[in-house]
Each structure stands twice: as structure tokens, then as C-alpha cells.
Amino acid sequence: MSDIRNLALACRDAAQTLFSLDGESKRELLRGMAAALDAHSETILAANARDLQQAAAKGVQGAMLDRLRLDASRVAAIAHAVREIAALPDPVGLVTRQETRPNGLQVERVRIPLGVIAMIYEARPNVTADAAALCLMAGNAVILRGGSEALHSNVAIAQVLRDVLEQRDIPAAALTLIEDLRRETMVELLQLSDIIDLAIPRGGEGLIRFVAEHARVPIIKHYKGVCHLYVDASADEARALNLLVDGKTSRPGVCNALETLLIHRDIAASFLPKVVAALEERGVELRGCERSRTLVPGMRAATEEDYAAEFLDLILAIRVVDDLGAAIGHIQRFGSDHTEVIVTRNDESARRFVQAIRSAVVMVNASSRFSDGGELGLGAEIGISTTRLHAYGPMGAEALTVERFVVRGEGQVRHPSSRLD
Amino acid sequence: MSDIRNLALACRDAAQTLFSLDGESKRELLRGMAAALDAHSETILAANARDLQQAAAKGVQGAMLDRLRLDASRVAAIAHAVREIAALPDPVGLVTRQETRPNGLQVERVRIPLGVIAMIYEARPNVTADAAALCLMAGNAVILRGGSEALHSNVAIAQVLRDVLEQRDIPAAALTLIEDLRRETMVELLQLSDIIDLAIPRGGEGLIRFVAEHARVPIIKHYKGVCHLYVDASADEARALNLLVDGKTSRPGVCNALETLLIHRDIAASFLPKVVAALEERGVELRGCERSRTLVPGMRAATEEDYAAEFLDLILAIRVVDDLGAAIGHIQRFGSDHTEVIVTRNDESARRFVQAIRSAVVMVNASSRFSDGGELGLGAEIGISTTRLHAYGPMGAEALTVERFVVRGEGQVRHPSSRLD
Known part of the structure; x- marks a missing residue:
């Protein structure tokens, strides 16, 4: 059997232990992990220094290098985030519905963990602790597959957390970090459909496409956000401008x-x-349709590609539309099902917008930047799902569980002739 | 572009119309469909006669042929089932949670349709109407791909239902039946990940494996049921016997x-x-472990394959276990995550069983045969999911929707410096 399959099987066995862990045990576990991260800050920083050195040697610099960098306060922030997850309500065991059937059967819907979650990411090393803590809090075992740039940091963080599991007699395999980062190994991982209950790819478009193409396990994509702000005819212009500036410039x-x-x-x-006055001052490049360019001479023309683009930069595409229907049509064509905003004082326009838009988050008179698990009340998030199945939008601990049926009876049978007594 | 892609794109466009349809419109639509099925019973029976003729010519007989056969009362039963679905509560628009954040944002979780559901099945022609009605009631467009034996019947039923859509100015593409039943066409369908939100394979193990292997769209498997009954030391024996007879013989x-x-x-x-007395009288073949065979001399020995088998027949595998833990271990090893039963008078045993078993449905002192959407209060079911994601166990109309976020504000921004006024 392959190494990766063996690792995954051990993780699945460990999932059985986590399945029955009560809320207080999980909270205590996570608090122990936060304390251990604080206590081993030096070790983690030493590992991080090796990653930084290798990255610098490869010519990585600027924002990329900064994302990779840890310091004492960033390690403390990682530990703090784990403590915050430990303070969340336990989603496991929650009875979501209860009914007594006419035949006396008591039917409950109860949340249980998914089982084994594979997290595929490429970003900052803090995801290693964040994702692990959230998966464990929801009673899941987790397989982490991060990016090569952060490997030493990820290994150090995972080792600290695994030691805490072992101290509590929970198999360390419940938190398995894949150190073999070859693509073919990731493909093998993504095809273990008898072991892995969910894979969550989180990162750039290339990674997500790769995972989607090769996965035979269920995946929930955290895909791009081509987010729209529609300013209705009835909009309060000052409000619309605030929302536009916040949405475009507070963290592009x-x-x-x-x-x-x-x-x-x-x-x-x-x-x-x-718009021009407010955004040009903030260094935003504008690209508009024909009609907007007659109102703003000299503005660059927007292409179809611009309307489909997730710029992730200080660039804004603009289109003047005939009416609400045309705005909805544009979003249906170019949107990525992430987050859309309407600014309006007209309740009927708001209602029509919400009713027609199928994105994960629809905002009425609020900034797209609130589309975030913390801001929307989930406490923490593992990401924002753009897959319209299981969980759609920001995913918290509850989205890492599923409802099942627990039925209690007093010997009821379905077919009367089965009764012998 | 391929034919199948064009069909699916038209279905996706139609999904947009269904997305905003209110509950009463959907109910009226389904009642219209039920009436049309009744009115066109003769046409459907004529098409079914062609299927039966072809099947007979191919040598199909017995239970297989019976599953394919429609008569006036079976068509009436199909129409009745559609009427029952029309009477269900509308899952779309349901506000599942509501919260006002400290900054005044009103956050709602609201159920919306999934979009486009592909139903892959091979069974009786009634699935064509059942699945279509349930998908439509949940606001989804549906692509149906049935088996070749029932093609004429399926085409006739789908045509009757599509006419009803068109009479109400809903694109008939909202209910698309695939008539090209080549395997490569099914593969193409299962890879339309930009169009299809969910595929549900329902049928034999071969079909489900084929779909799982080729799908690039999300799938929820309706896999086999290797269901267990565990008789605890404290069990009421008469009750256990009733549950065993019901579970094994009422519909094997x-x-x-x-x-x-x-x-x-x-x-x-x-x-x-x-057990021997009750089941042998009902024609059940018993296959037991060593210990059970010392108690029942002459009983055939059970193999590992027997414990893993979904017999779907009057055969029962038996094992004597040391304790509850051993029973749980056996189920973890051989179960298929479908339905498991404990018979006990000991609350602690029941609690431990429920806590350790991860199957979709866990029964305490009730028959496994109640593991069914109708029996558990869902009104109707599209099947029983054994995928521990999105929906686990019997799936009703609500399981064909997903929660998303609707957020209402008064101009709130995330970053204070974004405020210009």
C-alpha cells in the first residue's frame, strides 16, 4: 500500500476517536494547543526562518515574502485564533429537529462530524493551525496539505499540535500533515474516496482547478470572488460611495x-x-463601458475579460445599465456566486435583487467586505464556499458537520405481520 | 458545442426561472402535472407496452419485467405521488436563522434551490415523475437520465410533464430527459461542472461506481445498505425477534x-x-460465525464476504459478539453507513451505540425498515444518501436546497476610513 494511503487510513481510524469526543474535551484540547503554540514560539520561528531563507534564495520578495513571515506577535495571534475557536459552541450533538411520528417513533436530526477532511492550501502558515483547530472542534480528523514555501513552518506548527493530541491519548494521526508535496501525491490523496469525506481547496485559481479536475472525493470550492455593487436609481449617493470605497479599497x-x-x-x-473623484484619489484604475466613458472622458474601455476578472488589485470595472433587470443579467453572466451588493432606497428593488441573485451572500446597503465568517457571526471560518451544496458562503464549524437521523422506538415494526408476540 | 452541453445549458437557463417561483406557483404546477398524468394515462401505457415488448424480446422476465410494467392503477399512483409532493411545505425562502450583529447588520440564513440537478437512475419509470416533481418543488431544474429498458415510458411521462411547464410559460428545458443513453454521453453529462450543481446516482452498485468514477460534478451517492441489528444482553427477546423478522423479511x-x-x-x-425457528419458517437462509454454529448445528458458515454483502435476498449473516464494543467494531468494519439498529433495555448501551455509530440512521428499538423519507416525516424522498456531506440518510425536498446569507444594512462599512460623509 502507498505511504499516502497508509497515512490517510491512520487518520480515518483517529476520526473514530474524535467522533465521540464531547465539547468540553475538545475545548480543553484546543486550549492546550494554543498554550503549546505560545510555549514553542521559538521553535516555530526557527523553522519559519528556514522557509524565509529558502524563499529569499529563490527570489521571492515583497507581499509574497511578507505572507510567509512569522514573528513573535504573529505566532501569538495564531494561538489566540485557536483559543477563539475553543470558545465556539460545539456543533456536534446539536439536535436540529425533533418529531414524534404517529406510530410513536421519536425522530431526531442530530449533527455529527463529517469524518476526515483534507485541507489543500498554499497560503500563510497560520492556516495550518486555523484549519486544524476548526476541523477538530467539529470532531473531524484533518489531513493538511500546504504549500512548499511554508513547509518547515507547517511541519513545526503541526508537530506542536500533534504532541498535544498525544498527551491526551488521542492518536496524533488525527492531525496529519502531508510532507510529500509532489503533485502526483496530491492526486493520490484526492482519489481516496473510501477514506476522505471532504476536501477543501483554498488558494489561487490554478490550485482549485487542479483539485477539481483530479478529485474523486467530495470537494467544496473556495473559488474566486467577482463581487458586484449595483447602485440603483433610488440609491443614497453618499451611502453608495462609502460602500464602493470600502468594498474596493479597504483590502483589494x-x-x-x-x-x-x-x-x-x-x-x-x-x-x-x-466615483472618479473618490477612487482616483485612492489610486484605483477605472475601466468602463461606452456609456460611462461618455460621462468620464479618457477612462479606459472595459473588455469582456475585465468584467469576468477577479482583479485582486486597485482596478474597478464599471458598467452603466438600463435598469435593475440589466444589472441582474450582468451579474448572472459574469458573477462568480460569491457576494453581490445592491444600494437602494426602494424596498421592491431590494426584494427583486435578492430574489433573482443566486450568489452565496447578497447584501442590501452593506459592504461586500462583511462577507466573512467572523463578521456574519460564525466566530471563525475555514473559508467561503462558492459551491452551491452543503455550505454556501462563509463556512464555520457547523459547516464541518452534517445532520443524521436518530430514531427511538418501543419495538415498532413496519409490517404488522412481522409481529410474532 | 455538443448536443448534451446544449441541452444542459438550456436547463440551466430554465433554472433561473424556477429560482424565483413562489410556493403556490410550484404547487399549482405540480397539481397540473398530476392531472396531466391522469389525462394521458393511455399514451403512457402505450409507450410502456413498447418497452415491455422489447424487454420480453430480450428475454427479460419475472421481477425485472414486473418493475418495468405500468397499468392504469400504477399511472394513477404516480399522479398521486406528484400530488403528495405538491402538498409539501415549500423549502425555498425558509429563513433558518436570523441575527442582528453588534454593528446593526441583519444577517439571515435563507434556503435557495441548488440549481440544476442531474438524476441518474435505472429503475422503474415512476422515478421519472417522482424525481422531477421533487426537484421542481424545491425550485430546481432537472436533467433525467433513466435506463434503456424504460426509455419509451420515460419519454412519454417527461413529455406530459414538459407540456404542463410550457402551458405555464416555464421553459420545458427545466425538465430535460436525456434520450441518448450511450455511456460516453453520460460521462459527458457528468463532467459539466460549470452547469450541473448536483448529480444523484440511484441504482445498482455498478451504476453508482461508474458515476463516482467519471463525475466532475458534485455527487451524492445512494449506495448500498448493509444494515445491522444488534441484540444487546439486556434486550427484550420478543421485541428483538419482531424487529429481526420485520427487518429481514418484510421486503428483503x-x-x-x-x-x-x-x-x-x-x-x-x-x-x-x-431466530432459527422464526426465520427458517419464512425461508431465510442463515450463515453464522463459529460460536453461533455451535448453538445451531448444521448452519452454514459465514465468510468475510457474507458480512460485507448486501444480499437483498432471504439470507442473513449472524455473528455472536463478546460485548457492545465488539458489535460496534463489526459495524465499523463491515457497515455501509446506511442504517443500524440496537435492541436493548439498557439506556447506557443505547447511548454508547448512538455515540459510536456513524451511520446515516441509527435506530434504538425500532425496525430498520423505517429508514425511509416518508416514514421519518420528510413527506417524500429522492433517495437515501450514504454520502456524509450535505444530506445524510433519507433526502426530501429540503435536501435539494442550500442555505445562503442575506444581509441587510444601512450603509455599514467594514473599514471606518472608507466613510467619506
Whole structure:
């Protein structure tokens, strides 16, 4: 049997232990992990230094290198995030519905862990602790497969956390970090459909496409956010401008940042100059449709590719639309099912927008930047699902569980002739 | 572009219409479909006669041929089932949670349709109407791919239902039946990951394996049921016998029938002879472990394959176990995550069983045969999921929807410096 299959099988066996762990044991486990991260900060930083050295030698610099870098306060922040997850309500065992059937059967729907979750990521080393803590809090065993740049940091963090598992007589395999980062090994992992209950790819478009193409296990994609702000004819312009500036400029590199502005034609002549003033001052490049360019001479023309793009940068695509229906049509064509905003004072427009838009998060008069598990009340998130199945939008601990049926009777049979007594 | 891709794209466009349909419109639509099935019973029976003729010519007979056969009362039953689905509560638009955040944002979780569901099946022609009605009631467009034996019947039923859609100005593509039944066409369908939100394979092991191997779209498997009944040391023997007879003999060919009996060693000597008496009289063949064979001389020995088998027949595998833990271990090793039963008078045994068993349905002192959407209160079911994601166990209309976020604000921004006013 292959190494990766053996690792995954051990992880599945460990999942059985986690399945029956009560909430207080999991909280105590996570608090122990947070304390251990604090206590082993030096070890983690030493490993991180090796990653930074290798990255620098490869010519990595700027934001990329910064994302990789840990320091004492960042390790403390990782430990703090684990403590916050430990404070969440335990989703496992939650009875979501209860009913007594006419024949007396008591039917309950109860949340249980999914089992084994494989997390495929490429970003900062903090994901190693974050994802592990959230999966464990929901009673799942976890297989982590991070990026090569952060391997030493990831190994050090995982080792600290695994030691804490072992101290509590939980198999360390419950938290398995894959150190063999060859693509063919990832493909093998993604095909273990008898072992892995869910794989979550989180990262760039290339990674997600690769995972989607090779996975034979269920996956929930955390795909791109081509988020739209539609300014209705009835919009409060000052409010719309605040939401646009927040959505586009407060953190342009994240998936809930705005990429496209749609403006009702009746408000365009008044609103567009304000957009130009506010955004050019903040260094945002604007790319517009024909109609918007007659209102803002000299603005670069937007292409079809611009409307489909997740810029993750200080660039905004703009289109003037005839009406709400045209705005909805644009979003249906170019959107990525992530987050869309309408700014309006008209309740009927808001209702129609919410009813027609199928994205994971729909905002009425609020910033797209609130599309985040913490901001929407989940406490923590493992990411934002753009797969319209199981969980859609920000995923917290509860989204790492599933409802099943527990039925209690007093000997009821379905077919009367089965009764012998 | 290929034919199948074009068909699927038209179905996706139609899904947009269904997305915003209100509950009463969907109910009226389904009632119209039920009436049309009744009105066109003759046409459907004529098409079914062609299927039967072809099947007979191919040598199909017995239960297989009977499953294919429709008559006036069976068509009436299909129409009745559609009427029952029309009477279900509309799962779409249901607000499952509501919260006001400290910053005043009103966050709602609201159920929406999945979008486009592909149903892959091979069984009776009634699935064509059942699955279509349940998908439509949950606001989804549906692509149906049935078996070749029932093609004429399926085409006739689908045509009747599509006419009803068109009469209500809903694109008929919302209910698309695939008539090209080549395997390569099914593979193409299963790879349309930009169009299809969920594929549900329902049928024999071969079909499900084929779909799982080729799908690049999300799938929820309706896999086999290797269901266990565990008779605890404290069990009421008469009750255990009723549940065993009901589970094994009331309908042995279905997935919630029992396949394996586990008996605590302390009760085996007393209980096993009663099992033999009750089941042999009903024509059930018993296959047991060494210990059970010392209690029932002449009983055939059970193999590892027997314990893993979904017999779907009057055969029962038996094992005497040392204790509850051994019973749980056996189920973890051989079970298929479908339905397991414990018979006990000991609350602690029941609690431990429920806590350790990860199957979709766990029964305490009730028959496995109740593992069914209708019996557990869902009204109707599209099948029983053995995939521990999204929906686990019987799936009703609600399982064909997903929760998303609707957020209402008054201009809130995430970063204070974004405020210009």
C-alpha cells in the first residue's frame, strides 16, 4: 500500500476517536494547543526562518515574502485564533429537529462530524493551525496539505499540535500533515474516496482547478470572488460611495473585495463623477463601458475579460445599465456566486435583487467586505464556499458537520405481520 | 458545442426561472402535472407496452419485467405521488436563522434551490415523475437520465410533464430527459461542472461506481445498505425477534432491509434458537460465525464476504459478539453507513451505540425498515444518501436546497476610513 494511503487510513481510524469526543474535551484540547503554540514560539520561528531563507534564495520578495513571515506577535495571534475557536459552541450533538411520528417513533436530526477532511492550501502558515483547530472542534480528523514555501513552518506548527493530541491519548494521526508535496501525491490523496469525506481547496485559481479536475472525493470550492455593487436609481449617493470605497479599497487583495460597479443610467451622470473623484484619489484604475466613458472622458474601455476578472488589485470595472433587470443579467453572466451588493432606497428593488441573485451572500446597503465568517457571526471560518451544496458562503464549524437521523422506538415494526408476540 | 452541453445549458437557463417561483406557483404546477398524468394515462401505457415488448424480446422476465410494467392503477399512483409532493411545505425562502450583529447588520440564513440537478437512475419509470416533481418543488431544474429498458415510458411521462411547464410559460428545458443513453454521453453529462450543481446516482452498485468514477460534478451517492441489528444482553427477546423478522423479511429486496444480526454472547444461547425457528419458517437462509454454529448445528458458515454483502435476498449473516464494543467494531468494519439498529433495555448501551455509530440512521428499538423519507416525516424522498456531506440518510425536498446569507444594512462599512460623509 502507498505511504499516502497508509497515512490517510491512520487518520480515518483517529476520526473514530474524535467522533465521540464531547465539547468540553475538545475545548480543553484546543486550549492546550494554543498554550503549546505560545510555549514553542521559538521553535516555530526557527523553522519559519528556514522557509524565509529558502524563499529569499529563490527570489521571492515583497507581499509574497511578507505572507510567509512569522514573528513573535504573529505566532501569538495564531494561538489566540485557536483559543477563539475553543470558545465556539460545539456543533456536534446539536439536535436540529425533533418529531414524534404517529406510530410513536421519536425522530431526531442530530449533527455529527463529517469524518476526515483534507485541507489543500498554499497560503500563510497560520492556516495550518486555523484549519486544524476548526476541523477538530467539529470532531473531524484533518489531513493538511500546504504549500512548499511554508513547509518547515507547517511541519513545526503541526508537530506542536500533534504532541498535544498525544498527551491526551488521542492518536496524533488525527492531525496529519502531508510532507510529500509532489503533485502526483496530491492526486493520490484526492482519489481516496473510501477514506476522505471532504476536501477543501483554498488558494489561487490554478490550485482549485487542479483539485477539481483530479478529485474523486467530495470537494467544496473556495473559488474566486467577482463581487458586484449595483447602485440603483433610488440609491443614497453618499451611502453608495462609502460602500464602493470600502468594498474596493479597504483590502483589494481579498475575495470579498469589489471588482465591478453597476450603475443605473438615471443616476450615472450624477454619481460617476463622484466615483472618479473618490477612487482616483485612492489610486484605483477605472475601466468602463461606452456609456460611462461618455460621462468620464479618457477612462479606459472595459473588455469582456475585465468584467469576468477577479482583479485582486486597485482596478474597478464599471458598467452603466438600463435598469435593475440589466444589472441582474450582468451579474448572472459574469458573477462568480460569491457576494453581490445592491444600494437602494426602494424596498421592491431590494426584494427583486435578492430574489433573482443566486450568489452565496447578497447584501442590501452593506459592504461586500462583511462577507466573512467572523463578521456574519460564525466566530471563525475555514473559508467561503462558492459551491452551491452543503455550505454556501462563509463556512464555520457547523459547516464541518452534517445532520443524521436518530430514531427511538418501543419495538415498532413496519409490517404488522412481522409481529410474532 | 455538443448536443448534451446544449441541452444542459438550456436547463440551466430554465433554472433561473424556477429560482424565483413562489410556493403556490410550484404547487399549482405540480397539481397540473398530476392531472396531466391522469389525462394521458393511455399514451403512457402505450409507450410502456413498447418497452415491455422489447424487454420480453430480450428475454427479460419475472421481477425485472414486473418493475418495468405500468397499468392504469400504477399511472394513477404516480399522479398521486406528484400530488403528495405538491402538498409539501415549500423549502425555498425558509429563513433558518436570523441575527442582528453588534454593528446593526441583519444577517439571515435563507434556503435557495441548488440549481440544476442531474438524476441518474435505472429503475422503474415512476422515478421519472417522482424525481422531477421533487426537484421542481424545491425550485430546481432537472436533467433525467433513466435506463434503456424504460426509455419509451420515460419519454412519454417527461413529455406530459414538459407540456404542463410550457402551458405555464416555464421553459420545458427545466425538465430535460436525456434520450441518448450511450455511456460516453453520460460521462459527458457528468463532467459539466460549470452547469450541473448536483448529480444523484440511484441504482445498482455498478451504476453508482461508474458515476463516482467519471463525475466532475458534485455527487451524492445512494449506495448500498448493509444494515445491522444488534441484540444487546439486556434486550427484550420478543421485541428483538419482531424487529429481526420485520427487518429481514418484510421486503428483503430494499436497501433498508437487514443483512446481518449481531448477538451479545450472554443472550445467544437463549435467543438464537428462536431466530432459527422464526426465520427458517419464512425461508431465510442463515450463515453464522463459529460460536453461533455451535448453538445451531448444521448452519452454514459465514465468510468475510457474507458480512460485507448486501444480499437483498432471504439470507442473513449472524455473528455472536463478546460485548457492545465488539458489535460496534463489526459495524465499523463491515457497515455501509446506511442504517443500524440496537435492541436493548439498557439506556447506557443505547447511548454508547448512538455515540459510536456513524451511520446515516441509527435506530434504538425500532425496525430498520423505517429508514425511509416518508416514514421519518420528510413527506417524500429522492433517495437515501450514504454520502456524509450535505444530506445524510433519507433526502426530501429540503435536501435539494442550500442555505445562503442575506444581509441587510444601512450603509455599514467594514473599514471606518472608507466613510467619506
